Amino acid sequence: MSNIEKRGKNSFRLNVIIGYDANGVPIRERKTVKAKNKTEAKLILAEFETEIHQGKYVKTSSLTLRKFYDDWLEKYANDPNNLSPDTRQNYVNILSKRILPIYGHMKLSEIQTIHIINFMNDLKKDGKRLDGKDGSLSDSSIANCFRAFDNILSRATEWKLIKENPASSIKQPKVKSKKSDVYSSVELNELISLLDKYPFHWRVLVLLAITTGARQGEIAGLEWKHIDFDKKTILIEQSITDATGVGVKVKTTKNERNRVVSLPVYLLQMLVKLxxxxxxxxxxxxxxxxxxxHFFIFGNEFGKPIRPDSISQWWRRFLEKNKIKKIRFHDLRHSSATLLINEGVHAKVISERLGHADISTTMNIYGHVLSEADQAAASHFDSLFKK
Structure with a gap:
């Protein structure tokens, strides 16, 4: 049962009875709308009633984004099954420092698509870095800001606080992939010779990064139980993360892609010694x-695993001291893949070693290297045809 009440000029209150309480008193869902006349109001009432009966009606919430942030943090973000510690900390920083100061006072129902569009456009301007440095935000930073905004609004939608996510109709910002700087085989040989002057465990760590292509968090998470000395393999199944307020924790690998990687005999002998x-x-x-x-390969004297950022910090100092071409520690992973491609190893094998979800990921990242290798392969036919 439903009816309309006129509330003022072009204003009507819609009433729909959705049931009765224990005393037989009607339970009503109400909504005030603007309409030119009663006929138009009746059409809106029919839509309103249909939404209620189909379970699609979401009552407008008076909850502000700032107040909802506390619920999002407690009931969603703090659950490691929903967000990794790193992602949680990233979203918390973005929401608390960028989004809440601007939109925190607004009701969830008031936030519209145009607000998010304006927010994203504003991030592209100079002077938006939080570290005080000159220049604009990177594509990846802008994309992360969008993901954080989209995430909290998605939860509000799932929990029936707003009818739809105003960010859902916006295309996620594209992140331009940069061509990674890598070491050639000659440069890798020079690098390995320099490692002889450093503590033994650092030599083993860098060689593991080069040969397995493992990420630094995955290297930090390696334990002795993961090495099969008989089969000459290592299992990469976990990673170490160190998030602010959470501390050092063991987590699954990226995309939960466990993999078994074969190791060269030389490195296995070093691992036996270590x-x-x-x-x-x-x-x-x-x-x-x-x-x-746990018994981590690269733990300290008390058994605590090495932090991933400690690896990158040592790496930067190592490069500076020895005046070596500067690349990120993560780029040893790319150097490993590039070396294998140039040696003619099949892309599927490389994809498995790196733990990519599928071979298309490998092709997208290393397509330019594969193309160069393909051109080199084609040149071999020149000598054949000349003969």
């Missing part, structure tokens, strides 16, 4: 050993 050193350290520490359920 294993002996680490085992002696553990025995000497006795009850002072931390992380009883």
């Amino acid at each position: 294993n002996s050193q680490r085992t002696r350290e553990k025995e000497q520490m006795g009850d002072h050993w931390e992380w009883d359920d």
Whole structure:
């Protein structure tokens, strides 16, 4: 049962009875709308009634974005099954420092698509960096800001606080992939020779990065149980993360892509030696050993895993001291893939070693290298035809 009440000029209140309480008193859903006349109001009432009966009606919430942020943080973001610690911290920083200061006072129902469009356009201007440096935000930073805004509004939609997510009709900002700088085989040989002057575990760590293409968080998460010395393989199934307010934690690999990677004999021999050193350290520490359920390859003397950012920090110092061409530690992963491509290793094998979701990811990232290798392969036919 439903009816219309005139509330003023071109204003009508729609009433729909959705049930009765224990005392038989009607439970009504109400909504005030603008209409030219009663006939138009009746058409709106019919749509309103249909939405209610189909379960599509969402009652406008008076909750502001700032107030909802607390619910989002407690009921969604703090659950590691929803967001990784790194992603959670990234979203929290973006929401608290960029989005809430501008839109926090607004009701969820008041935030419209145009607000998000304006927000994204504003991020492209100079002076939007939070670190005080000159220049504009990177494409990836802008894309992360959009993801954070979209995420919190998606939760508001799922929890029936708003009818639809105003960000859903906006295309996610594109991130232009930069061509990674890599080391050639000659440069890698020079690099390896320089490592002889450094502590043994750093030599092993860098060689593992080059040969397996593992990410630095995955290298930090490697344990001795992951090495099969008989089969000459290593299992990459977990990673280490160190997020502000959370601390060092073990998590799954990116995209939960576990993989078994074959190792060269030379590196296996180094790992045998390192294993002996680490085992002696553990025995000497006795009850002072931390992380009883884990035995990390690159843990400290107490058994705590190395932080991923410690790896990149050491790497930068190593390059500066030895005046080597500067690339990111992550680019050793790209150097590994490039080296294998140039040696004629099949892209599917490389994809499996890197833990890509499918071979198309490998083709997209290393397409230019594969193209160069293909051109080199074609040139071999010139000598054949000349003969």
